[in-house]
Amino acid sequence: MTAVPHALPTTDATIDDVSAPLTLEDFVARARARLLAVPDLTGEPPRGDHELTPEFRVLVDALPVRGAAVLVPVIARPEPTVLLTLRASHLANHAGQISFPGGKIDPQDDGPLGAALREAEEEVGLSRHLVRPLGYLDAYLSRTGFRIVPVVAIVEPDFALTLNPGEVDEAFEVPLDFLMRPGNHVRETREWLGMMRTFHAMTFEKRRIWGITAGILRALYERVYTP
Template identity: 45%
Template sequence: MVTATDRARISALLQYRGEPSSDFDLNKDLEPAIKQPLRPAGVLVPIREAADGLRLILTKRSSALKHHPGQIAFPGGRVEPTDVSPVEAALREAHEEIGLPPSVVEVLGQLPTHQTVTQFEMYPVLGWIRDDFELTPEAGEVSEIFEVPLSHVLNPANFTIQSRRWRGHMRSFYTVPYGPYYIWGATARILRVLADRVAQ
């Protein structure tokens, strides 16, 4: 049975924010010569209790989206002027994208920010889901909602570094595949930060 000890342990891991990560961590030669202002985005890392252990909820983005179409992602999005903070943006976006009410989410803390090649600064917010809710994908943004055992993405041995050509250059990135789901890029990088922290 999951107890308050689990929440307390995860929260303790987040007390130290640490250094930001980046899509350029493995690709220093691809960093843009001209630094554009980063656009803040709040993303939720939603953890829930299931009969077989803790689970992480992820989404598959719609192939019609402008940024990162078809990729595996955390629910989340750009911080709007009406958002008080990236945390509020993450909760609002999770409600819009997967039907998760903010009232059932206990915010445990934040991981270091992550810069993407598309010039977003992501603020990952870990949220503990306290009650059941109905998963409802927002058709315009989310093509699928699925879950991964938290233990899978907390094991550094499940991560690999792969490469592909991007804008004429070879780009390397982290991956942590699960079944038919190819989790890579910024999502995998953020999860690797969490995995490394748990493994310490």
């Protein structure tokens, strides 16, 4: 993809960058009140790559829709963080990109929650016994035809990870407050397959979070942090 010189800040923020960050307790209370208690598995996905690039919807509608789930793991530290992964550089799809633990929902999974917990165990060795689900975000429709259900959860901080080198090169944490600051959110536009693609992005230190992962983080901000 060929970069367009300008990255535009997201302008529809309702919380400014000088407001105090939510404590872990406040975040949990808001999340429990505002997240979906039951995942939406069949309705029209309100979120997705098509939000900022409407042309994608025609392409997606021609594909079979496949169910997937990701875990949005908020680590219960005094200053909460979000656990993210760097996908293995040798993968055929999305190699070297920052993502949440997750993948396709298999028939044996107990829905999106079961899939998210299983994938987190398989990818980074995160024990499901340390994960406390809070609720679900709206389904996110990817340009590749995956209907992704994000599972937001609190993770106890005394975990130990074992990375699967076939899927993940690295796991790291980013402060939740940084990711939820609208001043850190931008919209970037690039050329992709002859069309202009616009997507959410945010950069922490030298780590560039963009595409689906940034879109889901933006959805978390809009549901939990805005009035």
